[in-house]
Amino acid sequence: MDFRLSPEQEQLRDTARRFAKSELPELARKMEETNEPLPREMVKRYARLGFLGINLPADYGGHDAGHLEAVLVLEELAKVSPAVAFPMFESCFGPILAIAHFAPEELRRRLIPAVCAGEKIVAVSMSEPGAGSALTDLTTRATIKADGVHLMGQKRWCSGAGHADGYLVYCRMSDDSGAKGIGAVYVEKGTPGLSFGKREQLMGFRGIPGADMFFDDVRVSKENVVVAANGFRQLMEAFDLERCGNATMCLALAQGALDFVLDYVQQRRQFGKPIVDFQAVQIKLAEMAMKVEAARLLIYQAVCNAAAGLPSIRESAIAKCFANEIAREVTYRKGSDS
Numbered sequence: 001m002d003f004r005l006s007p008e009q010e011q012l013r014d015t016a017r018r019f020a021k022s023e024l025p026e027l028a029r030k031m032e033e034t035n036e037p038l039p040r041e042m043v044k045r046y047a048r049l050g051f052l053g054i055n056l057p058a059d060y061g062g063h064d065a066g067h068l069e070a071v072l073v074l075e076e077l078a079k080v081s082p083a084v085a086f087p088m089f090e091s092c093f094g095p096i097l098a099i100a101h102f103a104p105e106e107l108r109r110r111l112i113p114a115v116c117a118g119e120k121i122v123a124v125s126m127s128e129p130g131a132g133s134a135l136t137d138l139t140t141r142a143t144i145k146a147d148g149v150h151l152m153g154q155k156r157w158c159s160g161a162g163h164a165d166g167y168l169v170y171c172r173m174s175d176d177s178g179a180k181g182i183g184a185v186y187v188e189k190g191t192p193g194l195s196f197g198k199r200e201q202l203m204g205f206r207g208i209p210g211a212d213m214f215f216d217d218v219r220v221s222k223e224n225v226v227v228a229a230n231g232f233r234q235l236m237e238a239f240d241l242e243r244c245g246n247a248t249m250c251l252a253l254a255q256g257a258l259d260f261v262l263d264y265v266q267q268r269r270q271f272g273k274p275i276v277d278f279q280a281v282q283i284k285l286a287e288m289a290m291k292v293e294a295a296r297l298l299i300y301q302a303v304c305n306a307a308a309g310l311p312s313i314r315e316s317a318i319a320k321c322f323a324n325e326i327a328r329e330v331t332y333r334k335g336s337d338s
């Protein structure tokens with residue numbers, strides 16, 4: 001087992017790091033202030049730099065690299081802010097991965113190249129007012145009729161709602177209850193009958209619009225069915241990769257905070273010396289570094305073991321849970337706590 005990155009992986013990470021440090025901080029500050037999403041021009045720039053669809057097949061406009069390469073780039077962008085990284089996250093870890101793995105060929109050809117070129121953003125719409133943790137209670141209904149698939153229902157918490165160009169909508173596609181009846185359909189923004197609620201006001205997560213979505217007899221082509229009824233297991237497999245992307249953004253928040261504080265403690269002087277010289281400060285830095293490194297290793301384990309497939313539920317869930325917790329712990333460390 002070799003835990004070192006290859007020279008090519010280091011080069012990719014360093015390129016992303018240089019770009020992120022020089023081009024993104026000012027933009028991130030502006031997005032935090034205005035709460036507006038990343039400008040489309042920058043999404044296209046990511047595409048030109050090869051940051052979108054890193055782990056998607058080259059046949060469809062992707063870069064045929066591994067999930068680890070996508071993790072390396074995502075960490076660098078998200079260290080600046082999750083908001084600037086979000087379209088990259090969507091293109092390498094979002095619902096487009098479910099489309100790449102499970103959708104009919106025509107839909108793959110239609111969507112994946114556009115996502116990799118930065119021309120389309122696809123978001124995931126699973127949660128509902130009555131179905132959060134209990135996702136298998138979802139009630140949005142998709143009925144297959146002669147003229148297409150008709151959707152009725154309401155979604156909640158969709159990150160990108162109203163801003164993304166298309167949505168992978170989890171819905172009930174048969175009369176079976178629970179997981180059995182669940183499948184997913186791709187719906188374009190602008191389809192008659194689809195509307196969006198008021199934008200959510202969140203404490204964090206600025207620059208990533210979220211809102212309810214309403215489906216009032218929205219009709220799409222039968223070719224837009226990504227996963228038919230009884231496909232919940234497949235959807236969750238793709239979601240395991242999304243978990244790794246979420247974990248990487250949390251890792252990035254923690255690493256970004258550690259980088260910042262490492263610089264600060266060397267600049268800041270008290271009692272006649274830089275505060276980094278005090279052992280109590282060094283102990284806190286060591287604790288932060290330990291947590292960050294452990295989260296990184298759990299994420300690497302999940303994505304490397306997945307190879308070109310999708311990660312295991314166990315490894316991705318452990319990585320996600322740990323990275324989420326340490327993001328809070330590391331950024332919350334302060335001089336007076338234990």
Ligand SMILES: Cc1cc2nc3c(=O)[nH]c(=O)nc-3n(C[C@H](O)[C@H](O)[C@H](O)COP(=O)(O)OP(=O)(O)OC[C@H]3O[C@@H](n4cnc5c(N)ncnc54)[C@H](O)[C@@H]3O)c2cc1C
Pocket residue numbers: 123124125126127131132133134156157158159160202205210
């Ligand atoms: C910032 C943000 C972005 C999101 N983006 C998206 C998105 O893009 N697309 C999408 O579809 N959804 C999205 N979600 C929704 C997210 O998936 C749900 O918030 C999540 O599934 C939890 O559902 P809930 O908020 O309804 O909480 P609930 O399910 O109501 O849970 C409330 C509390 O009860 C606890 N709880 C629930 N069940 C149990 C149990 N069995 N045992 C013990 N404790 C339990 C939970 O841990 C939690 O603390 C987003 C949410 C947030 C906050």
